[in-house]
Amino acid sequence: MKTIFTVRNVLVFGLLAFLAVIPAYADVTGNTFIMTLFTRIVILAIAAVSLNLIMSYGGMVSFGHAAYLGIGGYAVGILAFEGINSGFVQWPVAMIACGLFALVTGALSLRTRGVYFIMITLAFAQMIYYVGVSLDRYGADDGLTIYKRSNFGSLINLSNKTTFYYVCLVTLFATMYLVWRLVNSRFGMVIQGARSNDRRMRAIGIPTFRYRLVCFVIAGMMCGLAGILLANQADFVSPATMHWTRSGDLIVMAVLGGMGSVIGPVVGAVALLVLEETLPHIIAVVGHFVTGLEMTAAREYWQLVLGPMLLLVVLYARGGIDGLLRGGRRD
Amino acid sequence: MTDALLRIEGVSKRFGGVIASDNISLEIRPGELHAVIGPNGAGKTTLIGQLMGEIGPDSGKVVFEGNDITVLPTWQRGQLGLARSFQITSLFLNFTALDNVALAVQARSGHSFHFWRDARRLPELRVPARDALARVGLAGREDVVVSNMSHGEHRQIEIAMALAMQPRMLLLDEPMAGMGPEESARLVETLRELKQELTILLIEHDMEAVFALADRISVLVYGRVIASGAPEHIRSNAEVRRAYLGDGKKKAAGGHG
Amino acid sequence: MLLFIEQTLNGLQFGLLLFLLAAGLTLVFGIMDLVNLAHGSLYMLGAYFAATFTALTGHFIGGVVLALMATLLVGMAVEVIAMRRLYGRDHLDHVLGTFGLILFFNELVRLIWGPAGMNLTLPSWLNTSIELMPGVHYSMYRLSIIIVSLAVAISLYFVVMRTRIGMLIRAGASNREMIGALGINIKLLFTLVFGAGAALAGLAGLMQAAILTAQIGMGENILILAFVVIIIGGIGSIRGAFVASLLVGLIDTVGRAFLPDVLKLFLSNSAASTAGPALSSMLIYLVMAVILVARPEGLFPAANK
Numbered sequence: 001m002k003t004i005f006t007v008r009n010v011l012v013f014g015l016l017a018f019l020a021v022i023p024a025y026a027d028v029t030g031n032t033f034i035m036t037l038f039t040r041i042v043i044l045a046i047a048a049v050s051l052n053l054i055m056s057y058g059g060m061v062s063f064g065h066a067a068y069l070g071i072g073g074y075a076v077g078i079l080a081f082e083g084i085n086s087g088f089v090q091w092p093v094a095m096i097a098c099g100l101f102a103l104v105t106g107a108l109s110l111r112t113r114g115v116y117f118i119m120i121t122l123a124f125a126q127m128i129y130y131v132g133v134s135l136d137r138y139g140a141d142d143g144l145t146i147y148k149r150s151n152f153g154s155l156i157n158l159s160n161k162t163t164f165y166y167v168c169l170v171t172l173f174a175t176m177y178l179v180w181r182l183v184n185s186r187f188g189m190v191i192q193g194a195r196s197n198d199r200r201m202r203a204i205g206i207p208t209f210r211y212r213l214v215c216f217v218i219a220g221m222m223c224g225l226a227g228i229l230l231a232n233q234a235d236f237v238s239p240a241t242m243h244w245t246r247s248g249d250l251i252v253m254a255v256l257g258g259m260g261s262v263i264g265p266v267v268g269a270v271a272l273l274v275l276e277e278t279l280p281h282i283i284a285v286v287g288h289f290v291t292g293l294e295m296t297a298a299r300e301y302w303q304l305v306l307g308p309m310l311l312l313v314v315l316y317a318r319g320g321i322d323g324l325l326r327g328g329r330r331d
Numbered sequence: 332m333t334d335a336l337l338r339i340e341g342v343s344k345r346f347g348g349v350i351a352s353d354n355i356s357l358e359i360r361p362g363e364l365h366a367v368i369g370p371n372g373a374g375k376t377t378l379i380g381q382l383m384g385e386i387g388p389d390s391g392k393v394v395f396e397g398n399d400i401t402v403l404p405t406w407q408r409g410q411l412g413l414a415r416s417f418q419i420t421s422l423f424l425n426f427t428a429l430d431n432v433a434l435a436v437q438a439r440s441g442h443s444f445h446f447w448r449d450a451r452r453l454p455e456l457r458v459p460a461r462d463a464l465a466r467v468g469l470a471g472r473e474d475v476v477v478s479n480m481s482h483g484e485h486r487q488i489e490i491a492m493a494l495a496m497q498p499r500m501l502l503l504d505e506p507m508a509g510m511g512p513e514e515s516a517r518l519v520e521t522l523r524e525l526k527q528e529l530t531i532l533l534i535e536h537d538m539e540a541v542f543a544l545a546d547r548i549s550v551l552v553y554g555r556v557i558a559s560g561a562p563e564h565i566r567s568n569a570e571v572r573r574a575y576l577g578d579g580k581k582k583a584a585g586g587h588g
Numbered sequence: 589m590l591l592f593i594e595q596t597l598n599g600l601q602f603g604l605l606l607f608l609l610a611a612g613l614t615l616v617f618g619i620m621d622l623v624n625l626a627h628g629s630l631y632m633l634g635a636y637f638a639a640t641f642t643a644l645t646g647h648f649i650g651g652v653v654l655a656l657m658a659t660l661l662v663g664m665a666v667e668v669i670a671m672r673r674l675y676g677r678d679h680l681d682h683v684l685g686t687f688g689l690i691l692f693f694n695e696l697v698r699l700i701w702g703p704a705g706m707n708l709t710l711p712s713w714l715n716t717s718i719e720l721m722p723g724v725h726y727s728m729y730r731l732s733i734i735i736v737s738l739a740v741a742i743s744l745y746f747v748v749m750r751t752r753i754g755m756l757i758r759a760g761a762s763n764r765e766m767i768g769a770l771g772i773n774i775k776l777l778f779t780l781v782f783g784a785g786a787a788l789a790g791l792a793g794l795m796q797a798a799i800l801t802a803q804i805g806m807g808e809n810i811l812i813l814a815f816v817v818i819i820i821g822g823i824g825s826i827r828g829a830f831v832a833s834l835l836v837g838l839i840d841t842v843g844r845a846f847l848p849d850v851l852k853l854f855l856s857n858s859a860a861s862t863a864g865p866a867l868s869s870m871l872i873y874l875v876m877a878v879i880l881v882a883r884p885e886g887l888f889p890a891a892n893k
Contacts, residue, residue, distance in 0.1 A: 061680050108877050111884045115623050115679050115823065119815040120880070126812045127873035134865035186437055186445040186453075193434050196423040203383060203417075204438040204496055205409025211443065244812060248625075248687045255684055303695040310688030314681045315673055 008325035048253035048265035050222035056259035059195030064125025070242030072227020077144040077237040087150030102220025132239035143238020258322025342391030351377040353554035364526040369551035412499030416489040429473035432460035435495035463495040483514040500530040595845045603837020604737030608792035610817040610829040612785025618824025619760040625686040628807025629693035634790025635797035639706040648711045663786020705803040822886030843871040
């Protein structure tokens with residue numbers, strides 16, 4: 001039998017443990033920035049995990065996943081704006097809204113395959129983006145400030161940073177566990193089978209469309225949860241939340257971390273967002289070391305490095321970080 | 332004869348100027364192994380496509396157990412008990428052999444909206460799947476990932492999957508295609524056992540196998556059935572000899588139908 | 589009525605612009621089976637090149653020609669350096685790799701030209717209006733966009749339908765293996781097609797730059813519209829792209845201009861002014877959805893791949 005103490009497993013559990021002790025670390029060092037950063041990372045990891053469900057297990061490459069971040073966030077924002085602060089109302093409404101949007105756009109998009117699917121999900125997300133832009137009552141382009149976070153009465157206080165972080169983290173772990181159960185269940189076998197060979201699925205008597213659609217809706221609602229949390233964290237929601245480059249970021253997270261495992265997208269989310277924070281410094285330091293010149297100006301242009309890095313990952317490290325840790329084997 | 336299990340009534344299909352099916356009528360009786368033979372391009376695969384609902388006929392009817400299934404989607408035909416194997420191996424390559432067959436078992440045991448329990452630990456799926464693999468001679472190979480298995484093994488899994496659906500009828504689309512003589516011989520034995528309990532429509536190039544197995548044979552040429560009957564009858568039919576068996580003696584290997 | 593004519597012409601102009609962008613995209617997809625998100629970056633580069641070269645040379649047409657050549661070269665370079673390695677990979681790889689290219693190009697433009705954006709100044713002979721029929725004035729520049737785009741569309745049609753290279757392109761779009769079997773230098777053909785697509789995108793970008801400005805990320809939103817065009821028209825089909833471009837351009841422009849007024853006929857004033865903008869921005873996506881329901885492969889599905 002294989003040992004569970006592989007380098008990969010040790011690192012993965014190290015990462016999860018690290019996420020769990022972030023608030024304590026922030027507390028001791030007084031570094032509040034790291035709290036804000038990691039709350040964001042954890043929330044976007046939820047979104048990436050949900051995208052990974054349809055993308056790597058279901059073979060549905062959705063380029064419009066950020067739409068659910070926006071819909072979830074706007075549901076919270078609009079209800080708050082209209083004076084409804086209760087989380088018991090906000091959260092279900094937000095998730096139902098995401099579910100409905102996924103149901104309708106999924107029913108249309110899943111009639112198509114491959115590139116068509118990519119472009120159509122992108123187009124529908126763009127549509128909802130423009131709807132956000134045209135909502136004059138709710139801030140239009142400038143977005144909507146949320147003055148009060150979702151209120152769960154005496155149950156839980158989301159305004160407390162540590163509490164909020166753990167709410168996000170528990171949600172992430174719960175989502176990961178749910179996805180893990182899902183992909184190994186009979187439902188999951190159908191979803192993976194349909195990705196691998198849809199025609200064969202139908203020949204053995206399984207109507208794949210409805211299973212794929214349900215999977216698409218589940219992923220949409222999960223991502224809606226991330227949208228709810230994101231709006232609460234930023235106390236703000238704007239069309240930029242669902243800009244199509246956001247959807248691109250989510251795909252990057254899922255692929256960068258490594259598709260084909262539940263943990264991959266979490267690794268990807270941490271890697272991408274930490275990279276975004278540190279790359280400017282790295283560029284400046286390495287640039288100084290190599291050229292001997294003061295390179296602080298170069299910090300600004302970190303995307304000049306990130307872009308080609310993505311291309312290189314695509315070309316040479318297709319299994320992502322998780323794939324590298326497993327020694328290039330993909331299953 | 333109204334007691335046919337599967338009845339094809341005057342099915343026609345043309346693709347542009349090519350007539351792939353020209354008013355085909357066939358009856359498959361319960362319990363028989365009916366072979367369809369014909370030279371390449373005779374429209375054999377088009378015929379299977381129409382039986383499975385992947386291609387809609389321009390005219391004509393397909394009746395299965397007394398129900399008109401001409402316009403039913405593929406998956407419903409599967410549910411009704413029509414199972415097929417594919418000419419070009421069509422499996423879930425990243426799954427193990429057992430996973431593949433277990434999916435077929437799953438397909439006939441109700442809907443799959445079960446989100447929680449580990450499908451790989453459900454004895455009601457795994458046990459019948461294991462049995463089906465054993466029947467086609469793949470015992471001990473259950474946990475091998477399909478993409479690492481040989482072509483011959485793929486063909487065996489194809490049949491195991493069809494079996495696992497507990498079908499009323501089996502459509503086998505050139506199951507011997509690309510097999511070596513030894514593998515073919517083994518498959519003939521498997522099919523000989525299967526025909527004891529199942530109705531089978533066999534489309535095959537391997538004449539030896541066809542004449543060894545078939546109760547009745549229909550000959551398809553240019554989308555038309557030119558003869559249909561017992562193997563001796565077909566062997567002695569002048570039109571068939573002229574159209575087909577002349578090169579059949581050389582034992583055509585594989586190719587598209 | 590006057591407004592309607594003007595908006596229709598604007599819609600036509602916008603549609604033709606979209607066609608220039610979509611044509612390259614659909615050709616590249618049809619032949620190389622490549623989804624290129626960075627097509628919008630080439631559109632942006634065309635605009636920046638034109639703004640720079642016209643300013644440098646002090647000559648509008650000269651600057652435009654130089655800009656087109658520069659975009660063509662950049663396109664071919666991108667093909668040789670990056671795209672070539674993506675052929676035959678799955679579409680997710682294309683999406684990711686070209687997404688990386690977008691980040692790169694946006695940043696590169698910021699590095700070279702700064703964050704502010706640039707104006708492309710029109711010469712006085714273009715910066716006027718013309719009387720199309722008695723009482724109907726229309727921008728000379730927009731009219732010349734229509735004329736130039738139409739001319740390009742017609743010559744593109746001629747090249748694709750009537751010449752040897754066009755025959756190869758069509759053959760490639762319907763059967764990729766075939767051009768290989770013909771013993772054609774595929775690498776060169778691909779580089780040329782990609783470069784030509786880039787130049788078309790650059791042309792669209794620079795023409796738009798004089799109406800708006802050259803800005804970072806200007807190619808991104810219009811790229812998604814170009815995707816909508818391709819979805820409606822059918823992937824790989826130039827004819828489909830043309831019809832769908834005009835459809836999308838007209839519906840979008842005319843819808844934005846008149847839908848709020850139309851809604852006022854049915855709804856209260858305030859409801860109409862709330863729903864109007866939202867609905868008109870959704871309009872083309874709704875059209876796309878309807879077309880998809882009826883024809884999942886688009887209006888003019890390319891021959892089987």
